[in-house]
């Protein structure tokens with residue numbers, strides 16, 4: 037990929053990200069890794085500053101498989117997806133008012149949700165700082181995939197970080213800027229209620245600025261994040277990153293390690 041292509045991709049991503057961060061407070065936007073472009077198109081269509089009534093109705097009704105004339109006529113038998121009521125007008129009003137509200141809302145700093153997080157997005161305190169403040173255990177919430185109960189897990193900061201740092205130091209040269217499979221497909225903790233192995237998934241905050249990054253790092257659970265969440269981390273920590281999930285995941289691991297130990301061997305290879 038040329039540098040220019042990468043830049044374009046990044047700009048496209050930034051645009052999406054900015055719209056995304058403002059949203060999601062009251063709607064649970066759960067993106068999966070694939071459909072980013074569709075979501076982008078839809079959001080762009082809805083983010084016009086024109087009053088709703090002047091908007092081209094085609095833009096509001098993004099549902100190409102149901103031509104309007106047909107959907108009106110096929111009320112009885114049609115089936116096949118066209119049946120669901122689509123409150124297009126209402127939802128576009130809602131979206132537009134949200135867009136208005138979020139104008140200029142993005143600030144440099146955020147409220148840190150955890151004692152180990154800083155006021156900057158996707159940034160945690162250093163190991164030295166945390167230990168000096170007596171913060172030795174990093175907690176987070178997980179949910180069992182089998183019994184669905186939630187509970188808290190605590191990781192020993194010094195011990196877990198040492199384990200990861202040692203692994204990185206030993207293996208970095210053979211990783212080629214890609215996360216190894218143990219990071220891509222993490223072994224999940226055992227459920228403390230039903231004893232199911234490999235079953236307790238981290239509960240990851242819907243809003244990206246509230247993600248418990250240090251907990252995910254120490255549990256080596258960052259692979260549970262979506263590509264979009266990982267890109268958010270890289271973007272806000274000034275890591276130029278594009279590409280497949282294993283690459284972005286690798287950079288997230290290294291980036292967090294670097295935040296904890298700025299003098300450690302956590303720079304990118306290339």
Ligand SMILES: [Zn+2]
Pocket residue numbers: 180181182183184185227228229230231232235
């Ligand atoms: Zn369970």
